[in-house]
Amino acid sequence: MSDTLTRTEAARVSVARGSRLRRWSRRRPVRRALVLTHRWTSLVLGLFLVIETTTGTILLYRAEYFRATHAQLYQHTDSATPIGLSQARDIVRQAHPDFAAAWVSNDAGVIAVGDPAFSHVYAVDPGTGHINGYAGIDDGFMGLMANIHDCALTCPTETGYVAWLATPVFGQPLGGIVLIVLGLLMVLLAITGLITWWPGIRRMSHGLRVRLRRGRFARDYDLHNVIGLVAVPFVLMWGVTGAAFELPAVANAWLAITGGTSVDPDRFTFTPNQSPTGDVGLDQAVSVALQHHPGDIRYVSLPTDDAAYYGVSISGSYAPYNARAFFGGDVFVYVDAHDAGHVSVVDGSEARPLANTFYEKVFEPAHFGWLVNGWWRIIWVVLGLTPLALMITGLSTWLYRAGTRRRRRARA
Known part of the structure; x- marks a missing residue:
């Protein structure tokens, strides 16, 4: 009886093993295709992705860098009766009549008055009304980093502009297409990396270990897996939002997957009245903007001949863009320049799916690290450098495998 039971159990084990082998054989081509996709995408375009993420890491502290290197602009005096935005604008206009003031901003204790190209500012001390100085926003090292990361060298007002990269292709500048491709590739690498890493529930601990004493290949292979696993949420976020800045369809696709609705492309469009009176x-x-949404005024765009309205950006109780220099604020209020009763508020407070609110209030501002202060942004810095670490460890394991294959062929 005991022998019969043993044979039965052995037969069951044999059948189970055969079933697992058949399932694995069916899955193996798909898994191999994912591995090859992940590997060759990383090898061919890894350097471009590293450049994009490394420049983005540097730009996390762009506001702090500008303020530190332009300390004279930010000298301000305490006063019981500080001047307001309109007075600062008038002071700059009187002192520099050739300067076209297009926007004003409260930034780190001073009032900035900027030009239509959003490239240069005058800084005014609100306590004394003194003009502290004039500076370019996009000049120098940070301007170059921003042009690489944000525009792929196609922003003409920033350092490093390359004209041929601005050539239109399929309705997009060539540099913009490069950014879209890089963003989508980050998403692809995050998904394929997670799938190829998955060791199964029973072997989960093996996927989270780092074998430091088992040789170079084992060490770098494990480091690549663990670093990639930790970085997956950020890589996915950077990829989706980075591509969406250039191609809004990417954001709509993400929202559709997560249960949201498509973003209204005209929500930042405002049409003033056709029969203007006085400004x-x-x-x-x-004042009207604050009545519609109380908070702190961060930035106001001034009316022009083509856009006769004020655009008032306000920091509310939760301000995920508050760490941004000059153009902070998370609530936007349009006020007709000729009719104070004609107002439009774009703040995301209207009823809509949670996925949309999460995308606009958390997911998108997380791309820049603006929703946290400088200390918490160190986490962004560490994770922003993970593509460089992944490229080094991935290249190391690939070279090791290639060397092993060459030695085997030589022996054969």
């Missing part, structure tokens, strides 16, 4: 003025426009 309501900057002070009244700001």
Whole structure:
């Protein structure tokens, strides 16, 4: 009886093993294709991805860098009666009549008055009304980093502009297409890397270990897996949002997958009245905006001949863009320059799916690290350098395998 039971159990084990082998054989081509896709995408375009993520890591502290290197602009005096935005604009206009003031901003204790190209500013001390100085926003090292990361060298006002990269292709600048491709490749690498890493529930501990004493290949292979696993959420976020900045369809696809609705492309469009009267003025426009949404005024765009309205950006109780220099604020209020009763508020407070709110209030600002202070942004720095670590460890394991194959062929 005991012998019969043993044979039965052996037969069951044999059948189970055969079933697992058949399932694995069916899955193996797909898994191999994913491995090859992950590997060759990393090898061919890894350097471009590393450049993109490394420049983005540097730009995490762009605001702090600008303020530190332009300390004279930010000298301000405490006063019981500081001047307001309109007074600062008028002071700059009187002192520099050739300067076209297009926007004003409260930034780190001073009032900035900027030009239509958003490239140069005058800084005014609100306590004394003194003009501290004039500076370019996009000049120098950080301007070059921003042009590489944000525009693929196609922003003409920033350092490093390359004209041929701005050549239109399929309705997009060539540099913009490069950024879209890099963003989508980051998403692809995150998904294929996670799938190829998955060791199964029973072997989960093997996927999280680092064998430091088993040789170079084992060490770098394990480091690549563990670093990649930790970085997956950030790589996915950077890839989706980075591509969406150039191609909004990517954001809509993400929202559709996560249960949201497509973003209204016209939500930042405002049409002023067709029968203009006198200008309501900057002070009244700001007052009206605060009535519709209380908070701190961060930035105001001034009316032009083509856009006769004020755009008022306000930091509310939760301000995920608050760490941004000059152009912070998370609530946008449009005020007709000739009719203070004609207002539009774009703040995301209207009823809509949670996925949309999460994308606009957390997912997108997380791309820049603006929703946290400088200390917490160190986490972004560490994770922003993970593509460089992944490239080094991935290249190391690939070279090791290639060398092993060459030695085997030589022996054969």
